[in-house]
Amino acid sequence: MGKMKTIDLVYAGMFAALMAVGANIAQFLVVGGVPITLQTFFAILAGLLLGSRLGATSMIVYTLVGLAGAPVFAQFTGGPGVIFKPTFGFILSYILVAYVAGKIVESKLKPTITTFMIASFTGFILNYVLGTNYMYYAYKLWAAAPEGFTYSMAWIWMLAPLPKDIILSAVAALISPRIFTAVSKTSSRQQGKVA
Numbered sequence: 001m002g003k004m005k006t007i008d009l010v011y012a013g014m015f016a017a018l019m020a021v022g023a024n025i026a027q028f029l030v031v032g033g034v035p036i037t038l039q040t041f042f043a044i045l046a047g048l049l050l051g052s053r054l055g056a057t058s059m060i061v062y063t064l065v066g067l068a069g070a071p072v073f074a075q076f077t078g079g080p081g082v083i084f085k086p087t088f089g090f091i092l093s094y095i096l097v098a099y100v101a102g103k104i105v106e107s108k109l110k111p112t113i114t115t116f117m118i119a120s121f122t123g124f125i126l127n128y129v130l131g132t133n134y135m136y137y138a139y140k141l142w143a144a145a146p147e148g149f150t151y152s153m154a155w156i157w158m159l160a161p162l163p164k165d166i167i168l169s170a171v172a173a174l175i176s177p178r179i180f181t182a183v184s185k186t187s188s189r190q191q192g193k194v195a
Helices: 006-024 039-067 080-084 088-106 113-141 151-157 162-186
Strands: none
Touching: 006 039, 039 080, 039 088, 039 113, 039 162, 080 088, 088 113, 113 151, 113 162
C-alpha cells in the first residue's frame, strides 16, 4: 500500500461530492421511505475507478461529512441522527460497495470489460442486500414501521429503483475501462491497462 498522492485526495473528494449531488438529484422521489438517488452508481464507479482503498476512503469521507452535519444525504439531510433512519444501511453499504468493486478490478492485472461488469453488479447486489436488510430491521426494532410491514414489503419497495440501478450498474461498467486507464496513470493505484 503506497502513499497517497495529492491527486488521490482530489479523486476522493470528487467522489464524495458526486455522492452528495447523486443523493439529491431527484430529492422528491421517495418510494416507501426509500429515496430514488444516483448514489449506488457513484459508489460503484468510485470502486471501479479508484480501487478498493481510495474508493472506500471516498465513501468514508462522504459518510463522515454527512454525519458531521453537512446536508449531503438524500433529501438534504445530515447529522448523527441519520444513523437511526431506516435507510442508513444504504449509506454504510456504499463503503463496502466501493471496496469490493475495487478489489475485484484489482484482482486482474489487465481487467477486461467482463471484470468491470462482475465488479459493478457485485457492488449493486451488496448495496441492495445490506441496505434492504438494515431497513427491515430498523423498521422492526426502532423506527415506526408502516402498518402490516413485512420483509417482503421492504423488498417490494426496492422494485422502484431496481431498473434504474441495473441500467446504471451496466453503464458504470461500460464507461469505466477508458476512464480507469487515465485514472491509473495519475493516481497511486498500481494497475495495468484494460485489455
